[in-house]
Amino acid sequence: xxxxxxxxxxxxxxxxxxxxxxxxxxxxxxxxxxxxxxxxxxxxxxxxxxxxxxxxxxxxxxxxxxxxxxxxxxxxxxxxxxxxxxxxxxxxxxxxxxxxxxxxxxxxxxxxxxxxxxxxxxxxxxxxxxxxxxxxxxxxxxxxxxxxxxxxxxxxxxxxxxxxxxxxxxxxxxxxxxxxxxxxxxxxxxxxxxxxxxxxxxxxxxxxxxxxxxxxxxxxxxxxxxxxxxxxxxxxxxxxxxxxxxxxxxxxxxxxxxxxxxxxxxxxxxxxxxxxxxxxxxxxxxxxxxxxxxxxxxxxxxxxxxxxxxxxxxxxxxxxxxxxxxxxxxxxxxxxxxxxxxxxxxxxxxxxxxxxxxxxxxxxxxxxxxxxxxxxxxxxxxxxxxxxxxxxxxxxxxxxxxxxxxxxxxxxxxxxxxxxxxx
Amino acid sequence: xxxxxxxxxxxxxxxxxxxxxxxxxxxxxxxxxxxxxxxxxxxxxxxxxxxxxxxxxxxxxxxxxxxxxxxxxxxxxxxxxxxxxxxxxxxxxxxxxxxxxxxxxxxxxxxxxxxxxxxxxxxxxxxxxxxxxxxxxxxxxxxxxxxxxxxxxxxxxxxxxxxxxxxxxxxxxxxxxxxxxxxxxxxxxxxxxxxxxxxxxxxxxxxxxxxxxxxxxxxxxxxxxxxxxxxxxxxxxxxxxxxxxxxxxxxxxxxxxxxxxxxxxxxxxxxxxxxxxxxxxxxxxxxxxxxxxxxxxxxxxxxxxxxxxxxxxxxxxxxxxxxxxxxxxxxxxxxxxxxxxxxxxxxxxxxxxxxxxxxxxxxxxxxxxxxxxxxxxxxxxxxxxxxxxxxxxxxxxxxxxxxxxxxxxxxxxxxxxxxxxxx
Numbered sequence: 095x096x097x098x099x100x101x102x103x104x105x106x107x108x109x110x111x112x113x114x115x116x117x118x119x120x121x122x123x124x125x126x127x128x129x130x131x132x133x134x135x136x137x138x139x140x141x142x143x144x145x146x147x148x149x150x151x152x153x154x155x156x157x158x159x160x161x162x163x164x165x166x167x168x169x170x171x172x173x174x175x176x177x178x179x180x181x182x183x184x185x186x187x188x189x190x191x192x193x194x195x196x197x198x199x200x201x202x203x204x205x206x207x208x209x210x211x212x213x214x215x216x217x218x219x220x221x222x223x224x225x226x227x228x229x230x231x232x233x234x235x236x237x238x239x240x241x242x243x244x245x246x247x248x249x250x251x252x253x254x255x256x257x258x259x260x261x262x263x264x265x266x267x268x269x270x271x272x273x274x275x276x277x278x279x280x281x282x283x284x285x286x287x288x289x290x291x292x293x294x295x296x297x298x299x300x301x302x303x304x305x306x307x308x309x310x311x312x313x314x315x316x317x318x319x320x321x322x323x324x325x326x327x328x329x330x331x332x333x334x335x336x337x338x339x340x341x342x343x344x345x346x347x348x349x350x351x352x353x354x355x356x357x358x359x360x361x362x363x364x365x366x367x368x369x370x371x372x373x374x375x376x377x378x379x380x381x382x383x384x385x386x387x388x389x390x391x392x393x394x395x396x397x398x399x400x401x402x403x404x405x406x407x408x409x410x411x412x413x414x415x416x417x418x419x420x421x422x423x424x425x426x427x428x429x430x431x432x433x434x435x436x437x438x439x440x441x442x443x444x445x446x447x448x449x450x451x452x453x454x455x456x457x458x459x460x461x462x463x464x465x466x467x468x469x470x471x472x473x474x475x476x477x478x479x480x481x482x483x484x485x486x487x488x489x490x491x492x493x494x495x496x497x498x499x500x501x502x503x504x505x506x507x508x509x510x511x512x513x514x515x516x517x
Numbered sequence: 518x519x520x521x522x523x524x525x526x527x528x529x530x531x532x533x534x535x536x537x538x539x540x541x542x543x544x545x546x547x548x549x550x551x552x553x554x555x556x557x558x559x560x561x562x563x564x565x566x567x568x569x570x571x572x573x574x575x576x577x578x579x580x581x582x583x584x585x586x587x588x589x590x591x592x593x594x595x596x597x598x599x600x601x602x603x604x605x606x607x608x609x610x611x612x613x614x615x616x617x618x619x620x621x622x623x624x625x626x627x628x629x630x631x632x633x634x635x636x637x638x639x640x641x642x643x644x645x646x647x648x649x650x651x652x653x654x655x656x657x658x659x660x661x662x663x664x665x666x667x668x669x670x671x672x673x674x675x676x677x678x679x680x681x682x683x684x685x686x687x688x689x690x691x692x693x694x695x696x697x698x699x700x701x702x703x704x705x706x707x708x709x710x711x712x713x714x715x716x717x718x719x720x721x722x723x724x725x726x727x728x729x730x731x732x733x734x735x736x737x738x739x740x741x742x743x744x745x746x747x748x749x750x751x752x753x754x755x756x757x758x759x760x761x762x763x764x765x766x767x768x769x770x771x772x773x774x775x776x777x778x779x780x781x782x783x784x785x786x787x788x789x790x791x792x793x794x795x796x797x798x799x800x801x802x803x804x805x806x807x808x809x810x811x812x813x814x815x816x817x818x819x820x821x822x823x824x825x826x827x828x829x830x831x832x833x834x835x836x837x838x839x840x841x842x843x844x845x846x847x848x849x850x851x852x853x854x855x856x857x858x859x860x861x862x863x864x865x866x867x868x869x870x871x872x873x874x875x876x877x878x879x880x881x882x883x884x885x886x887x888x889x890x891x892x893x894x895x896x897x898x899x900x901x902x903x904x905x906x907x908x909x910x911x912x913x914x915x916x917x918x919x920x921x922x923x924x925x926x927x928x929x930x931x932x933x934x935x936x937x938x939x940x
Binding site for chain 1: 594595597598599601602605609612613614616617618620625626627629630632634635646647648649650682718719729733734736737739740744759761762765766768769771772773798802803804808845846849852853854855856857858859860861862863864865867868869870871872873874875876879880884885886887888889890892894898899900901902903904905906907909910913914916917919920921923924925926927928929930931932933935936939
């Protein structure tokens with residue numbers, strides 16, 4: 095981990111992030127895939143699945159046989175752990191206020207109605223050990239929002255199957271429609287629809303560079319909950335922190351592919367102890383190779399005090415902000431930008447990944463400046479409601495007509511004038 | 518206006534919309550502008566302002582002399598009307614619930630904190646009669662959200678000035694920083710920052726095709742409130758509607774450039790009367806040419822009853838849904854998709870454009886399926902908060918560690934295990 099002294103020394107590094115980093119060739123490849131899926135539908139989806147996933151499927155939807163096999167393949171203990179995670183995340187989002195308002199006042203009824211989206215797509219990346227917990231973390235907020243139809247897309251494995259943990263998680267969530275399709279072709283199919291895959295209103299979930307580029311390009315034709323990027327954690331720790339815990343938390347971050355782990359501390363002594371603990375813990379860690387790369391992408395910032403440390407954190411706007419300090423609550427009011435805040439040594443981010451309560455889909459790459467953890471509001475619209483009385487129209491109509499004429503919109507002014515005359 | 522009979526006849530037309538419609542050449546031109554502004558900053562901004570707006574400015578920020586001139590140029594009556602509009606929109610958004618939650622329960626404090634964004638950019642298109650009301654409709658929700666810094670970008674006129682109405686509106690809103698820059702170069706400057714123009718966290722506001730393409734391309738590096746498209750209104754009217762009012766409302770929509778006006782009615786008699794009223798009203802309308810084009814882009818759907826009419830409206834997902842029917846409240850529960858709903862003949866959309874209360878920045882082109890009227894939540898983040906106790910960690914830690922191991926994330930499991938052991 096590279097060492098910096100103070101906010102000003104690290105400022106350039108902090109601000110170098112942000113946005114989708116991709117080559118023009120990657121962007122063009124994704125454009126081509128999207129155009130092909132729009133033009134040819136399922137035929138294009140099948141072609142790209144053959145090319146990128148090496149499979150030819152009879153049908154894109156997960157068949158009954160795979161569901162049955164998954165039930166047998168997953169242990170009862172794991173099913174129970176999945177169920178417990180679902181229950182905690184659901185309980186968390188059920189606390190989120192989601193009401194609009196309706197109010198009769200001053201001669202009008204005005205309001206904002208909330209409405210769940212009708213159909214949402216969750217994208218779950220594949221891989222040898224797919225992160226099935228991401229299905230919990232994308233689907234539950236949508237369910238709490240009241241979305242009646244949630245479909246899942248995930249890349250097929252070479253043999254056409256889907257990881258049994260993903261299927262079991264889906265069943266425990268009450269989801270029954272999973273499409274075996276991944277990458278940009280999955281995002282295009284969900285955005286525009288094909289004969290086999292329905293067009294959705296919004297897409298949520300993590301993904302690789304091609305998935306993110308596709309999300310960016312279809313944004314507008316479909317809602318995109320967020321553009322996910324590589325995960326990252328900033329640990330702000332003081333002398334009171336246990337260096338073994340700090341090291342363990344940095345490694346838990348660093349073992350994700352492309353992840354970045356950052357330590358900010360006013361204590362050089364702590365950093366020396368953490369450095370030693372990292373080496374000790376890496377020695378027996380099976381994911382040590384990935385974790386070393388994650389640490390190498392990360393850095394350490396020595397600051398003069400916790401106030402400067404928090405300034406570093408706000409400038410970085412981390413996905414995860416872990417406050418391993420004596421009094422984390424004292425810092426909270428000044429946390430301006432973070433995907434999520436974890437207070438104290440028992441609130442470790444690894445717990446947050448599975449069962450603390452909030453979704454682990456949090457804004458990355460500095461997008462916490464404007465983006466939020468996936469939440470109920472991502473899956474609802476608010477619709478304003480205007481019901482004016484004749485009295486209100488008389489009161490505010492003339493001024494509105496004046497504004498319309500000043501903007502050159504005569505028909506607007508006349509539509510108001512006609513009503514005023516008609517009364 | 519083209520005539521259709523029933524939902525099934527019009528289905529294909531309804532679904533043809535959606536997404537940003539632009540040529541590859543336009544996309545490439547915008548990419549080039551964004552790359553140039555990123556690389557060269559203000560020099561690139563100046564070059565594009567010279568090319569597209571025909572002006573060379575000493576400084577991009579609006580100077581004091583223009584502010585003073587604007588005060589003198591705008592009548593007291595118009596200032597009063599602007600002020601009244603601001604007050605009504607502000608009162609509306611002050612009603613919007615915006616709290617998160619914090620709750621101590623089951624051995625943890627969990628919550629969602631709301632935080633205003635730090636810096637927001639409002640884009641206001643130019644033109645001979647710029648829609649200064651759009652500044653009210655983008656800035657006020659941001660102000661109510663608590664955003665401390667709001668900057669405005671708007672294209673300069675040929676003489677380097679900005680419409681006085683825009684400046685007066687800004688002053689009445691308490692905004693003092695306006696940059697004279699438009700088009701894709703404005704969006705790029707706000708997204709990435711230049712020496713003269715600060716990088717913002719989110720951009721809101723309407724714009725032409727180039728502005729929208731730029732917004733799409735910078736999405737991710739900066740928040741984008743919505744991708745605006747041409748405005749549209751769907752009037753659902755029954756026999757009880759006054760055909761003169763219906764015609765006036767269709768014309769008020771159609772006089773916007775690229776607008777689309779749609780009438781849905783179970784009454785063929787009403788449509789015949791509306792058709793006649795349209796011709797009568799067009800005869801004296803100064804914006805008749807634009808309005809005729811807007812009507813030509815629009816269409817009429819004759820339906821068997823209001824239920825089918827509402828099905829057409831939901832399939833179209835209009836920006837504005839005007840219910841000129843005997844009992845509009847009876848239809849409201851089944852309104853699934855609309856940018857905004859206007860109930861009854863006194864709640865005309867032209868009033869909504871200026872002073873009914875909600876922002877007139879509403880989702881267009883079918884994006885009401887997933888998007889919402891600009892509102893307070895667009896200018897806040899929610900940050901989840903996790904503070905677990907040792908007891909809670911003991912209770913849920915083992916299951917979380919099991920999930921981590923099933924996902925191949927050993928360092929996650931160990932970070933949890935280390936805490937459990939340490940207790």
